[in-house]
Amino acid sequence: MSKNENNLERFQLLAQHEHVFACPLCFNPLKVIAYKSFVCSSGHCFDFAKQGYVNLLTRPYQTKYDTSLFAARQHMNAIGFFEPLISRISESILRLMQPHHESLRILDAGCGEGSHLKSIQNQIRERAKIAPLGVGLDLSKEGIKMAARGTSNAIWCVADLARCPVMERSFSVILNLLSPSNYAEFHRIMADDGIVIKVIPESDYLQEVRAALNPNASRKTYSNEKIRELFKRHFALLEMERVAYRIALKKEQLHHLVQMTPLSWGASESLVQQWMNQEQAEITVDFSIMYGKKR
Template identity: 30%
Template sequence: MAKQGYVNLLHARIPAGTADTAPMVAARADLLSSGVYLPLADALAKVASEHVENGMVIDAGAGTGYYLAHVLDAVPAAYGLALDVSAVALRRAARAHARAGAAVWNLWEPWPVADSSASLILNVFAPRNASQFHRVLTEDGLLVVATPNHGHLRELGDLVISVDGGKDARLEDTLGERFTRVDRREVTQRVTLAPDRIRQVVEMGPSAHHLHRDGRRERLDAITGPVDVTLSFSVTLYRPVS
């Protein structure tokens, strides 16, 4: 057990650019603490309160544990497990909620979690391992997948990785054999972001790995005033197929 409260079960090396770096985690933590993505967190918490009374909630690709903490607040009898490949992120996730633990793990490998042990799996902008989702969920468990919609952050252009229109089809292809979609909820709003928040939006995700290309860093640094941007997400609910 690390002194920060998480356990590292991953001993194999992972490809460069896979895990979130310390600067990416810091940018995400700062942005989330500002409340910019609170509508999404509230939507996930509402789903959990409607469908889950107790048991284990696994956040697959938990990052800092922000969304898991909101869900656990909404379901007082539940407890949580944050799984992520980034030890840097899990230092924060381990402290995100009193009823949550955190373990470093590669989501593409078989999870160190018992069969049929989770009442709810959260998957927020993270890899989707359908076979492991299905294995660890109870028969009446719920999988909740949050994805960015086409047009999310569109005002920032190529400073962020764009969401193409085929993402929904790929999601269904990934999960369709093992899960049935039971609901979908949309979370969309317009917000005004100051330059420091725009920088955090860009630097907290995969786009951070590409800022050295095509003058993107220079264009990001050139933003000196507030920008109105679109935040748009889908929250999709699935039940496992027996």
């Protein structure tokens, strides 16, 4: 399939599900016009990008996340770095959302370059023989451009989580993986029988990287208690689980690991180079997953 054919297919998918989307300025419904633009009844217009995504920001934003970070994260996802986490989430979605499998709509709030959402969609498709709609939102245009490459049953939008450009109660699953949250918006856009899934790093996450690149910071006590309490103030906690494992990485993979994490931003160049020059290393991966629903 050519790039133009893939983009047409993406915009056809967008037209098929246009009723899910709302204007980020006035929150009136958006309509697809000639597979070229989103237009609301107030006349606000958002053109589709030739790369296969739609920019629904009301003003430009600058983020610290660049193409090299997203490419590194995509590479780490491809080698299975996040596989145990993705597998657990996919299993839990199918278990918790019975009997609503056929109508699953998943929104990834803070999707980055889209690899987590794509992997979860693929696993659900393989396990349950269904194809849930996926919508990925992120402030970073570079991340969304990368997400829109290739084929998938997903719609990619540059958007602000503080003004999610989707209709009320339109998603059965809200994903929020290692990303900032806007719980008021999550509550607004989540279906009454839906779930929100938040993933946060735990105390041992990338402890080897932290110890090497920020030796003083690594000695500080790490706690997610405030994040957990904030989540529980907004949603009824269905369950919480910890996913921890170790993975062996080779030199090239260690290079990508450093590139994908902000842990290297404050580190000296000598420490970063010393870390990346290792031939291999065992890395600790440590997450908590919280599953919530409306009260």
